[in-house]
Amino acid sequence: MSKPMHDTPMLDQLESGPWPSFVTGIKRLAKDEGKPYQNMMIDLLGQLEHSYKTRKGYWKGGTVGVIGYGGGVIPRFSEVAANYPASKEFHTLRIQPAAGMHYDTKIMRQLCDVWEKYGSGLIAFHGQSGDIMFQGVSSDKVQAAFDELNEMGFDLGGAGPAVRTGMSCVGAARCEHSCANEQKIHRILVNNFLDDMHRPALPYKFKFKVSGCPNDCMNSIERADMAVIGTWRDEMKVNQAEVKTFVAKKGRKYVIDNVITRCPTNALSLNDDDSLAVDNRNCVRCMHCINVMTKALSPGDDKGVTVLMGGKRTLKIGDLMGTVVIPFMKLEAQEDYDKLREIAEATIDFFAENALEHERTGEMIERIGLVNFLEGIGLEVDPNMIAEPRQCSYVRMDTWDEEAQKWFTRKAEEKRAAAAG
Amino acid sequence: MPPRMPIESGVPDPFQYMHPLMARNFGAWNYHERPRPGVLCHTAKSGDKIWTVRAGTQRQMDLYTIRKLCDIADEYAEGYVRFTIRSNIEFMVSNEAKVQPLIDKLTAEGFPVGGTGPSVSMIAHTQGWLHCDIPGTDASGVVKALMDELYEEFIKEDMPNRVHITTSCCQINCGGQGDIAINIQHTKPPKINHDLVANVCERPSVVARCPVAAIRPALVNGKPSLEVDEKKCICCGACYPPCPPMQINDPEHSKLAIWVGGNHSNARSKPTFQKLVAAGIPNNPPRWTEAAAIVKKILRVYKEDARDWERLSDWVARIGWPRFFELTELPFTKFHIDNWRGARRSLNASTHIRF
Secondary structure (H helix, E strand, O other): OOOOOOOOHHHHHHHOOOOOOHHHHHHHHHOOOOOOOHHHHHHHHHHHHHHHHHOOOOEEOOOOOOOOOOOOEEOOEEOOOOOOHHHOEOOEEEEOOOOOOEEEHHHHHHHHHHHHHHOOOEEEEOOOOOOEEEEOOOHHHHHHHHHHHHHOOOOEOOOOOOEOOOEEOOHHHOOOOOOOOHHHHHHHHHHHOHHHHHOOOOOOOEOEEEEOOOOOOOOHHHHOOEEEEEEEOOOOEEOHHHHHHHHHHHOHHHHHHHHHOOOOOOOEEEOOOOOEEEOHHHOOOOOHHHHHOOOOEEOOOOEEEEEEEOOEOOOOOOOEOOEEEEEEEOOOOHHHHHHHHHHHHHHHHHHHHHOOOOOOHHHHHHHHOHHHHHHHHOOOOOHHHOOOOOOOOOOOOOOHHHHHHHHHHHHHHHHHHHHHO | OOOOOOOOOOOOOHHHOOOHHHHHOOOOEEEEEEEEOOEEEEEEOOOOEEEEEEEOOOOEEEHHHHHHHHHHHHHHOOOEEEEOOOOOEEEEEOOHHHHHHHHHHHHHOOOOEOOOOOOEOOOEOOOHHHOOOOOOOOOHHHHHHHHHHOHHHHHOOOOOOOEOEEEEOOOOOOOOOOOEEEEEEEOOOOEEOHHHHHHHOOHHHHHHHOOOOOEEEEEEOOEEEEEEOOOOOOOOOOOOOOOOOEEOOOOOOEEEEEEEOOEOOOOOOOOEOOEEEEEEEOOOOOOOHHHHHHHHHHHHHHHHHOOOOOOHHHHHHHHOHHHHHHHHOOOOOHHHOOOOOOHHHHOOOOOOOOO
């Protein structure tokens, strides 16, 4: 027999309106006679209404986990359990979805069945780190729920000072802009660091995110410690017949206003015969013209990735964008992927040894300087890493000649390799 | 019996769950079109076509909602779905004839079809009062209330360019960056429960966490505790997660602030972070009407004044911030002028002024 529902006049107001209501969903679970989660959801609604009334949150953390792992379960204990005892424990399992967040309905239903048996019946697709959030399970059922999900092929994601669950866009699975195998990069990077994910021992979180093109649908530049973004280095592909069709359909003015003059480096020009001239040497591969003229324009054939490091949000020194550390690398042969993995390993090792507690990679780079970081992970400097060279003359430069020589030697080697290759 | 040890399988291989037509044409797509709002049509080099119907969800879904979406996928689509970073669900079909019945069914079941192209997509958000341990406001509730107001902008594609909105229930801003970000802004220093600090908090790490060195160890009532130099404190709340007795959330003084112009895409301009435009907005459940009114006003002005393909950041870059404040009729205050590290870069060191 279920307990009575709490009055929820404020939450009730969130059931009206056209957008799907999470309150209606939770109420369905709370009215689900005889289900193991029913009372839990009745009290969850009570506590949430209490939060709405008092404008305060009432969950506190703790330590709940599964055998063998140090993280991945987000413990939640209620501070108002005296009034809402059935939801006094309401932990979350962070579960990593398949790269690109693909599901068939069979696996979705199986995920639901597990959460019907052990959890609250409430699942978030997906949390901001990319995990499926199985929200609401009591301490005594955490292990059993995880075991079943784990046997189905799913694993816990990261929490705390650890490598976190990664994210990758739909990419090559459906997008013509894709310049990389996003799911492969995602799986190689994250799956190589599962020990650092499951047993949190880093200074702070470390996130990998993979986007297949500079549109960066995964927001990796702003949010990933290591962002891998697909790009190309040969000429953008132009189907002139399709360009002409587009101009004929949209008009010259539209094309000039929305494509030609929007190019950030003035690399485009509309010819008198309505074909497109592209100054590829000055194209920065921003994607805008390709986004507008999807049928006429596309990335080139010589595809690879740009790697940026140190993106993060506010704490502790303010927002930081990722900084380019590898302007371009090919990802074709297994050795290429090995190299990317090795760069990630060197980065995480360096981060583990040199970052202060609760310091993100970007903050560490800010504190020690990009050059020290690059030397630490074994990458050479490159003018693509900066927006502009140094302005401040207060710098000691007595090894200038050696550094200049390194550049000339590297350039000569690159020239020899290009000639040989 | 020894305990069961986990299978450390990590990220699952997506090919086992991927629509077979997508798996077959992996890496070999040619172009895409948007036949109507909420629908994408991708053509592969092989000539195969796949239609994607995108629908909004409440993100925090009950089993019945998920199973209903599965039923729809089985009956009206081809049994495969995927989710976007903004918690929209996508159904893929290999036959154009299946598109309209799928849209009709989704709409009839209350799932809005949209979120593609120049629309306002589903709001990316945090956990809020439903699950977070440090929330100053709710997240799912704010998003539900706002998406009710922005429903038409989701199902239509008549913004100048796409609009990404995010909400965050504290200043750590897990919700992320957006064209418009609605975040909690604490306005008072933490209230310290000195009786609990010694038992709950690792004091040196709390001291180290403070970005402005406003926290010092102190003896209070003969017990080891912490004190805050309230003149230095920026009310960021960074001390609260490692030390809950430093209560930062306040039912009245934790307000909402609105930030605009975040854009992670490299398209046209380089990626940008969001900038403060409005603050001091009451944290008023269950509908957060004051915040919604400002968001709607910004969107209305952007829609009227921006040119095609201009993201909010591109539009402001063209018209300038003074004009933004004029058009939106939002007050410009001393708090809009950055005083954080490196702030001079955000000041106007030129005579570039529009009159």
